Amino acid sequence: MERNRHERAKVILAGFTIAAIVVSIAGCGILRPVRGRRGEATHAGFLGDYSRLKPQEGYAAQEVYLNPRAAWSSYNAIYIESVTIWMADPSKKPSEEDQQRITDMLYEAMNEKLGEKFRLADHPGRGVIKLRLAFTQVKGAIVPLNVVTTVVPQARSVGTLLGLATDTAALVGSASAEGEVRDSVTNERLAAFVDARAGTKGITRMFGKWADVEAICNYWAERARDFFVKQGVLQMASDSPISGSR
Secondary structure: HHHHHHHHHHHHHHHHHHHHHHHHHHHHHOOOOOOOOOOOOOOOOOOOOOOOOOOOOOOOOEEEEEOOOOOHOOOOOEEEEEEEEEEOOHHHHHOOHHHHHHHHHHHHHHHHHHOHHHHHHHHOOOOOOEEEEEEEEOOOOOOOHHHHHHHHHHHHHHHHHHOOOOOHHOOOOOOEEEEEEEEEEOEEEEEEEEEEOOOOOOHHHHOOOHHHHHHHHHHHHHHHHHHHHHOOOOOOOOOOOOOOOO
């Protein structure tokens, strides 16, 4: 009986130790939100014309087009026209509820990050950029397996013996997107991009199916904000009100 109590005490102590390590790692910022890793981009048809898209040095997206005639400094507002799901194969689409959830994620991320620097318009107009975006692939993380492989990496070797080994890419969430920037009045294309990202396993988001996708949305929104800053779109004064609604 004494031995059993001793063994139980060891198990409890080990549990507290693991929990303390997890909390301390998360608290110290070692496990940062995933910015995503590059995957293979495909042309889904949302943009229509891809002839001028190509990898561009200095830009994170896999393929980019920049209109050399664009007068970026003549624009003083951004209109986020839409965020949609553009998948040819209906069987690969998430449920209607999840489609709404993930399109809201990207719209809200863009609204928040772009709103930090620029005036947001709720309709087209002179001096207004129009932004159109579409998910062309999206997959949620497989949460139960992700929990096991994240918290207990030794389980991978056990899984291999049982024939259950799964590559990280099959566990994490991923997303592909296409987007374009147009003059909201003339409809001239100013820029376009194609990109694909996948998350990486981590403690802070292992319990959410769409947590990786949300991190990817935030990543794209940050890159969009930085892109418009780099191009010279007029930024709003710090005391200017932010307009715009979905």
